[in-house]
Amino acid sequence: MLAVAGHIWTTAGNRLPGDIDYSGTSFASIKVGLGGISDIPQSGLVQIIAFIGFLELFVMKDRTGDGEFPGDFRNGGDYGWGKLSDDVKMQKRSIELNNGRAAQMGILGLMVHEKLTGEPYVINSLLGYHTN
Numbered sequence: 522m523l524a525v526a527g528h529i530w531t532t533a534g535n536r537l538p539g540d541i542d543y544s545g546t547s548f549a550s551i552k553v554g555l556g557g558i559s560d561i562p563q564s565g566l567v568q569i570i571a572f573i574g575f576l577e578l579f580v581m582k583d584r585t586g587d588g589e590f591p592g593d594f595r596n597g598g599d600y601g602w603g604k605l606s607d608d609v610k611m612q613k614r615s616i617e618l619n620n621g622r623a624a625q626m627g628i629l630g631l632m633v634h635e636k637l638t639g640e641p642y643v644i645n646s647l648l649g650y651h652t653n
Contacts, residue, residue, distance in 0.1 A: 522624040528554060528631055528641065541565060554635045590614070 536548040542562045551560040558566075581594060588594070589610075595602065602610070635641040 522620070522627070524628040525624060525631065528628065531557075532641065554641050555632055556635075 532553045536551075538548070540547050541551065542565060544562075546560070546562060551557045561569075583594060605613070631641045634643060638646065640646050
């Protein structure tokens, strides 16, 4: 969902202030969507991949060994989960998995439509607005 929200935010013209690197490439000069990947300096892409790797290896893991299922990263904080019945836990996990799947399909749809037509949003094409 964060990917879809970020895509909508940048398509609306919102950018971080300042430069993305020391050579003067501003955040505002980076294109929206998949086209923006080629605008990011190579060292920036390496930093992004390294940060994701850091999160995977050191942050997003079951440190206590008490995880009830894959992806259970509570690490000591219960947040009321222990008080719920098994049926309610299963229902909440199913809802979370379905929301994640819907978000993945949302960003995939934006990327595919952008590659096919050059416009990520179907509604813009129908109303005559252009994001490029």
